[in-house]
Amino acid sequence: MERAFLNSVLQTPPREMVKENIFTFPISIGSYKRFINEIFYLAESKPSSYVCFANVHMTIEAYEDNDFNSVVKNADIVAPDGQPLSIFLKYLKNINQERVCGMDVFPDLLREAAARGKSVFFYGTTDDVLAKIAAKASREFPALNICGLYSPPFRKLSSDEKAGIINRINESKADLIFVALGCPKQERWMAEHKGKIHGCMLGLGQAFHVYAETAKRSPAWMQRFSLEWAYRLYLEPGRLWKRYFYTNTYFLLLTFKYFIHSRMGSVTARTANKFH
Numbered sequence: 001m002e003r004a005f006l007n008s009v010l011q012t013p014p015r016e017m018v019k020e021n022i023f024t025f026p027i028s029i030g031s032y033k034r035f036i037n038e039i040f041y042l043a044e045s046k047p048s049s050y051v052c053f054a055n056v057h058m059t060i061e062a063y064e065d066n067d068f069n070s071v072v073k074n075a076d077i078v079a080p081d082g083q084p085l086s087i088f089l090k091y092l093k094n095i096n097q098e099r100v101c102g103m104d105v106f107p108d109l110l111r112e113a114a115a116r117g118k119s120v121f122f123y124g125t126t127d128d129v130l131a132k133i134a135a136k137a138s139r140e141f142p143a144l145n146i147c148g149l150y151s152p153p154f155r156k157l158s159s160d161e162k163a164g165i166i167n168r169i170n171e172s173k174a175d176l177i178f179v180a181l182g183c184p185k186q187e188r189w190m191a192e193h194k195g196k197i198h199g200c201m202l203g204l205g206q207a208f209h210v211y212a213e214t215a216k217r218s219p220a221w222m223q224r225f226s227l228e229w230a231y232r233l234y235l236e237p238g239r240l241w242k243r244y245f246y247t248n249t250y251f252l253l254l255t256f257k258y259f260i261h262s263r264m265g266s267v268t269a270r271t272a273n274k275f276h
Contacts, residue, residue: 080099122134124181132214148169148174
């Protein structure tokens with residue numbers, strides 16, 4: 001999905017975006033442009049912050065895991081990355097919230113960072129993917145300051161290695177730190193490093209691969225009909241079928257349960273008002 005260039009100077013937003021719960025899961029509310037603006041506000045005004053991009057998978061992870069729920073609740077921004085979340089807000093909460101997808105936000109943030117003179121750091125995935133991202137971003141945004149990139153080992157890190165990574169990122173003086181470790185690992189990593197890493201951390205996962213062109217994104221019509229998950233399942237059936245079968249089914253059941261309870265609550269409220 002293409003978006004127009006975010007020209008014009010974005011105005012300073014309020015200090016905190018309003019959030020609305022989906023089940024036990026807080027979603028930030030605002031326009032696409034407001035999210036971009038708020039991310040740069042965090043980078044400029046807070047010494048350490050992090051942003052989550054929520055889809056159905058993350059919603060169910062947070063619903064089932066109290067510790068992970070706290071990780072998400074403590075995020076400075078939780079963007080509605082998945083179209084089903086926007087649909088839930090529209091039809092069950094009467095909030096017309098557009099989707100704020102990480103795969104769209106990533107290149108727009110790079111563009112805006114180049115325009116604002118902000119530096120970026122890429123953390124996660126593989127050396128090959130990071131090299132492709134850096135090469136493409138340098139071609140598309142020549143003024144962009146890429147101050148570092150690092151692919152951590154695919155194993156548990158020692159205390160010294162963790163400290164070395166923190167120092168490496170902080171010494172780069174990055175304003176935005178893009179993180180791709182997969183959900184929920186990247187969100188836990190950002191929460192663990194809030195207050196330790198200076199800058200705004202953003203958990204973008206699959207957006208790295210799509211931007212690097214090592215993975216394809218679903219056609220626009222599938223995105224509109226909340227079928228982006230089906231396209232990814234088609235590409236990686238062995239790895240993703242269990243996750244999507246479970247999380248999508250559970251999300252639908254919870255949505256139905258919420259709908260029934262909200263309708264019953266409305267009927268009870270009307271009945272009480274009638275006899276008041």
